[in-house]
Amino acid sequence: MSQQLVEPLKQSLQGTIEIPGDKSISHRAVLFASLAEGKTTIYGFLRGDDCLSTIACMKSLGIKIEENEDYIVVHGKGLQGFQEPQSILDVGNSGTTIRLLSGVLAGQEFSSVLIGDDSIAKRPMARVTGPLKMMNATIDGRSLASYTPLHIRGGSLKGIDYHSPVASAQVKSAILLAGLYASGTTKVTEPSKSRDHSERMLESFGVHLEVTEKSVSLVGGQKLQGTTVQVPGDISSAAFMLVAGAVVPGSDITLKNVGINPTRSGMIDVLLEMGANLEILNKRRFGSEPVADLRIQYSALKGTTISGDLIPRLIDEIPAIAVLASQAAGKTVIKDAEELKVKETNRIDTVVNQLKILGVGIEATDDGMIIHGNSVISGGTVESFHDHRIGMAMALCGLISKGNVTVKDTDAIAVSYPTFFEDLRGLMKEVN
């Protein structure tokens, strides 16, 4: 098993790095480009394990994808261009791949089987297979298609007006993708707005959608046209570097080309609320997505409460936020975040249990956690449990601990941020 020893820093973090491509947007770029007619060129694609799983699945469905160092080219075949896969489609560790792909496969007359790793086997699929079955897809799987392996045979779909019980962009996107194949209109309404990358990107491929505060609808049969996509840096990866800059004394770092889509930027709101010295510089657009450079300098922080509609805007950043909160003055309360329980691990349990091992004052609650600030991180050995975000959060602790922190199973970090340790080391080199 891979592991990394992180030693307490004797210096501050300084310098500028470019954050790797956004994982959510990279998945969508390959998937939508495959559904489109003609060629799509994607710049800034994240070569993380999850997005590579999406590429592998699209190749198994007969799509030609050229992978170059700086860009990839997808030769889309249109909505009806996929071929029946010759073998099982393996999504690895990626919830986004299996859920979005299920929406596409629901529109295909052929049969496909989807599996993933041990983590995927525990993640709920009924939230996607339920509405897809309402649209007429035939889907089987463990516990009535609640868990993998999933067997999907689609075709002849009808549009639905679906009220999702969870704010989930994966659910919303899967239904909208199936909606492209359905007769009539498909509409999804959510309890709070989830990330809207699918809506923005479908529009740039030429699809017309009706968007309101909490709902999206589209009419089936619309064609996608190949285009060029420039993927912004992933704010969920940037979050770990932002926390490092905020908590390592004397630090001053700049992260370039970070996506600041308002449905994803809850981390920025939280940092500012906690008193971080954060500047949002050089705001501009990469296609339909807003980006900026983020400069963060070490400063005193205070605890906060994070709840309600803010949660979907920072759900993947909570492991990083827990580390940030451990260094703030006072208590930080995170609530309404039950969704953490169904990520790569139960992130309420893994964050709380691993941070406790390192000496952080932290308690789990039913829907989140309470983190006690001014915690002294003593050091020790912790595990990622093959959850990339847990691995990175624990590594951050090593930078500010009294003793060394050993993080086990750090290979998992390649799921979303393959150059994490390299980038951190880069910021250590450019020293005072």
Ligand SMILES: O=C(O)C1=C[C@@H](OP(=O)(O)O)[C@@H](O)[C@H](O)C1
């Ligand atoms: O659509 C996406 O790209 C994602 C949506 C979120 O999941 P849910 O849709 O389950 O909320 C997020 O946690 C995940 O990392 C990526």
Ligand SMILES: C=C(OP(=O)(O)O)C(=O)O
């Ligand atoms: C939950 C995550 O991803 P996915 O659902 O795609 O596995 C994540 O990246 O934190």
